[in-house]
Amino acid sequence: KITDLQRIALSNFDNPETMLETELKFLSHYLSLEGLRFEDTLSYKICVGKNVDMSVMVPNLSIHTMVENAIKHGLYNKPEGNWKLSVYVIQLKDKLIISVEDNGLGLEKANENVMPTAKNIFLKL
Numbered sequence: 001k002i003t004d005l006q007r008i009a010l011s012n013f014d015n016p017e018t019m020l021e022t023e024l025k026f027l028s029h030y031l032s033l034e035g036l037r038f039e040d041t042l043s044y045k046i047c048v049g050k051n052v053d054m055s056v057m058v059p060n061l062s063i064h065t066m067v068e069n070a071i072k073h074g075l076y077n078k079p080e081g082n083w084k085l086s087v088y089v090i091q092l093k094d095k096l097i098i099s100v101e102d103n104g105l106g107l108e109k110a111n112e113n114v115m116p117t118a119k120n121i122f123l124k125l
Contacts, residue, residue, distance in 0.1 A: 021054035041081040049090040066100040074104025
């Protein structure tokens with residue numbers, strides 16, 4: 001999986017866009033590795049509508065970035081396990097809609113868990 005992930009990343013390194021099929025393949029490998037990393041904590045699904053053109057061009061690593069943010073900011077600070085992540089790709093007329101959903105803490109609660117900024121940290125000597 002790591003080799004496949006690296007192969008896809010390196011073959012698209014200079015390209016600002018990639019085919020949706022390639023982006024989803026990269027995402028699948030990434031989530032598979034994250035599943036190993038977080039053992040039984042993470043479950044995920046990638047759902048693609050039947051009418052979606054897999055050859056459509058999308059910004060390179062765009063879906064991966066959304067998923068990575070969902071894990072890092074939505075799920076990672078969730079106190080109990082049972083992380084669920086879903087990626088939906090559907091075609092509505094001339095629009096490609098990509099949705100990333102998780103059962104994480106939510107934005108407001110996640111912001112409470114953010115590390116303090118440098119200006120808010122004081123050292124006691």
